[in-house]
Structure formats: structure tokens, C-alpha cells
Amino acid sequence: MRAVQIAQYAADLSRATAFYTDLFGAGPVASFDPPGLVFFDLDGQRLLLDGGAPPALHYYQVDDLDAVVARLRAAGAVIESEPHVIFTHQDDTLGPAGTEEVHAFTRDTENNLVGLIEFRPL
Incomplete structure (x- = not known):
């Protein structure tokens, strides 16, 4: 089993789409208006922006x-938490062995975290 789609609340689809x-x-990759749905493809998993969806907390890996x-920050986004180490991966259970997992949190334009x-390699 794998996750196929995350639905994310977006009151203003244009603003959220730009973010x-x-x-x-x-x-x-697709937009339908009406009813007001915007889809992004993330390597086979879809992010759906939808005014009728509940807020969701989702995480994205970046390089x-x-x-x-x-x-x-330069684009005006609210940074809730600066990059900080969460833990070190001793094995490959939750991430690549021999790396530190570093997190940061931001708010999108719809106030979702x-x-x-x-x-990061050790």
C-alpha cells in the first residue's frame, strides 16, 4: 500500500497554487474550476488543494x-521553526543511515503548517 493523495485546505486557490x-x-498538473480543485504531482503522489478539505500537516524532503x-522567507512566508536537528539515523529504519534529520516549519498562504x-550526512 502507498499513499496516493494528500488533500490540503486552500481558501484562495490562486494564492495557494502560487505558494x-x-x-x-x-x-x-491539473485544475478543475468548478468545483475548485488544483493537483500537483509529487513523484506519483498527488497534493490536492481544495477549499473543502481540512487542514493537514505534511512534510517534504528538500536537498x-x-x-x-x-x-x-524572501518571498514573505512565515517561518515557524528554523532548521534544527530532530535526530540522527543510526540505521535505515526512518531515513538514510549516517545522516541527521533536520526539520524546519513554515506556513503556507492558507495558514497551514x-x-x-x-x-544531512554526518
């Missing part, structure tokens, strides 16, 4: 967390 296009570096946080993760 996630900037975050992912790619625009949506350079400091650069992403700086880019989001978004987690960003980088696996």
Missing part, C-alpha cells in the same frame, strides 16, 4: 533546507 508552485519548483527557508526535511 506550492514556488515551493515545488513546478506548477500544477538544501537552508536555501529553501531563505527563499521562502508545512514541514520541510533534509537528511
Whole structure:
């Protein structure tokens, strides 16, 4: 079994679409209006922006967390938590062995919390 889709609340689809296009570096793959749905493809998993969806906390892996946080901050995003080490991976159970898992949190334009993760080699 694998997750296929995350539904994320978005009161203003245009504003939220711009935020996630900037975050992912790619625009949506489909939009339907009405009823007001925007889909992004994340390597086979869909992010659905929908005014009728509940808020969700989701995490995205990035290659350079400091650069992403700086880019989001420059674009006016609220950074809730600066990059910080969560734990070190001794084995491959939850992430690559021999890395530190570093998290930061931001708010999207709809006030949803978004987690960003980088696996940094020790």
C-alpha cells in the first residue's frame, strides 16, 4: 500500500497554487474550476488543494533546507521553526543511515503548517 493523495485546505486557490508552485519548483498538473480543485504531482503522489478539505500537516524532503527557508522567507512566508536537528539515523529504519534529520516549519498562504526535511550526512 502507498499513499496516493494528500488533500490540503486552500481558501484562495490562486494564492495557494502560487505558494506550492514556488515551493515545488513546478506548477500544477491539473485544475478543475468548478468545483475548485488544483493537483500537483509529487513523484506519483498527488497534493490536492481544495477549499473543502481540512487542514493537514505534511512534510517534504528538500536537498538544501537552508536555501529553501531563505527563499521562502524572501518571498514573505512565515517561518515557524528554523532548521534544527530532530535526530540522527543510526540505521535505515526512518531515513538514510549516517545522516541527521533536520526539520524546519513554515506556513503556507492558507495558514497551514508545512514541514520541510533534509537528511544531512554526518
